[in-house]
Amino acid sequence: MVACVVGLGNPGSAYAVTRHNLGFAVLDRLVAACGLVWRRRCWRPYWLADARAATDMPQRYCKPATFMNRSGIAIAALCRQYGYAPADLLLVYDDLHLPLGCLRARATGSAGGHNGMQSVMDALGTDAVPRLRLGIGPPADNAIAHVLGPFAAHEQATVAGMLAAAAGAVPWLCSTPWEQAVARVNGMPQRAQEMNGLGATARGQQHGNLN
Numbered sequence: 001m002v003a004c005v006v007g008l009g010n011p012g013s014a015y016a017v018t019r020h021n022l023g024f025a026v027l028d029r030l031v032a033a034c035g036l037v038w039r040r041r042c043w044r045p046y047w048l049a050d051a052r053a054a055t056d057m058p059q060r061y062c063k064p065a066t067f068m069n070r071s072g073i074a075i076a077a078l079c080r081q082y083g084y085a086p087a088d089l090l091l092v093y094d095d096l097h098l099p100l101g102c103l104r105a106r107a108t109g110s111a112g113g114h115n116g117m118q119s120v121m122d123a124l125g126t127d128a129v130p131r132l133r134l135g136i137g138p139p140a141d142n143a144i145a146h147v148l149g150p151f152a153a154h155e156q157a158t159v160a161g162m163l164a165a166a167a168g169a170v171p172w173l174c175s176t177p178w179e180q181a182v183a184r185v186n187g188m189p190q191r192a193q194e195m196n197g198l199g200a201t202a203r204g205q206q207h208g209n210l211n
Helices: 019-033 068-082 113-125 145-146 153-175 178-186 190-195 197-209
Strands: 003-009 046-050 060-064 091-093 103-106 131-135
Touching: 003 019, 003 068, 019 060, 019 091, 019 131, 019 145, 019 153, 046 068, 060 068, 068 113, 091 113, 091 153, 103 153, 103 178, 145 153, 153 178
Parallel strands: 003 060, 003 091, 091 131
Antiparallel strands: 046 060, 103 131
C-alpha cells in the first residue's frame, strides 16, 4: 500500500503556475481538502503533511524543497528518515509525452526524459517507483520553455478538470488493489473519469478516512 504521496515541482512563486509544477498543485489540493498543513523542519529538503490518524490512506504527503532536477536528494532523505521502500511511494508529476488532460498510472518504467523522475530513480537505484503522470502535451518548439511556462488561457478549463481528476485518482490508487486502480485510472479519458465518478468516489473515501 502507498504510504507517502510525493508531488514533484520547483519551489518558489516564480514556478507556481508552470506546467512543471502540476505535482505540487495536485498535492496542495489534496492537503487542503484533508485539512492538513504543510510543515518543514529547516534541515530537511522537503515539506511534509502528516495524516492525523492511522488509516488505509497515505501516512504522509511530501513536496521536495529541492529544485526539480535534484528531487532525488529529497526523496532519498525522506526514505531514510521514515524507512520507506520505493514501492511505498506514489510520485505525481507532469509529462509532456501525454496529451493535455490525460492521466496515466504505472508501477515501473523509464523516466521518459523527465529530469525530476530520473533524479528520483537514480537516487533510489530502481525504476520500480509507482507514479501518476499528468499530461501537459508536447512542446511546439523548446521543451524547457514549455515545461517552465504557464498554461495558455484556452487550456485552463482542461487543466482544472485534470487536477480534479488527479486529486480523485490519488486516494483511489492508494486504497484499491493496484492493478484494479490502474485499470480504472488509465482506462478512461480525463473527462470520462470525472463523469463516471472516479474523483467523487475517491474523495469520499479520503474524507471518510481522514476526518
